Amino acid sequence: DTAVSQTPKYLVTQMGNDKSIKCEQNLGHDTMYWYKQDSKKFLKIMFSYNNKELIINETVPNRFSPKSPDKAHLNLHINSLELGDSAVYFCASSQDKGLAGAQETQYFGPGTRLLVL
């Protein structure tokens, strides 16, 4: 069984379109994350949710909107896609949100490769 899964694996779309990426974890974790990896392999956090509550929101255009219907799912909706949005998007989860003395390992999904034309 896949611990953290994402759909779709590949997404090719036109500029200006709206698209969603879905993420599910079956680890029973409380916290989920979205990361963006650019063409130089640089990984940067975008958002994190703990028990459906937003706890990290980095400087991300408001065209990106995460939605967490329950603690096992964190979806990413992107409006008005731009060429610069092309990247690999990774979902991750951890048991907790990393309180003092209890930092928790994050487990990553396989990634969604988004190409905006």
Added chain:
Amino acid sequence: GESVGLHLPTLSVQEGDNSIINCAYSNSASDYFIWYKQESGKGPQFIIDIRSNMDKRQGQRVTVLLNKTVKHLSLQIAATQPGDSAVYFCAETYAGGTSYGKLTFGQGTILTVHP
């Protein structure tokens, strides 16, 4: 050898050699560090972690060393195998304020193991 600049640092080794991958971190307040391995087409995979109250931690064939004085982290892989070929990332975080759980990733190093 290593190369920097627009490209990721690279390390090429022969199978059976020991590999050392280095990482400089930026935040002196960071108190938890993780090494991840990312194979082509896959997500980052946890290898080993270390807390700031330690300077060395060993796993199976891997050792992480932490030097807080110079803010340096290294990953040693013993008897490197072709399956170890991947991009290796260090990541740091600290438990203060609202930053808990926020991992800051390093640049990544490409390890290539030749049979």
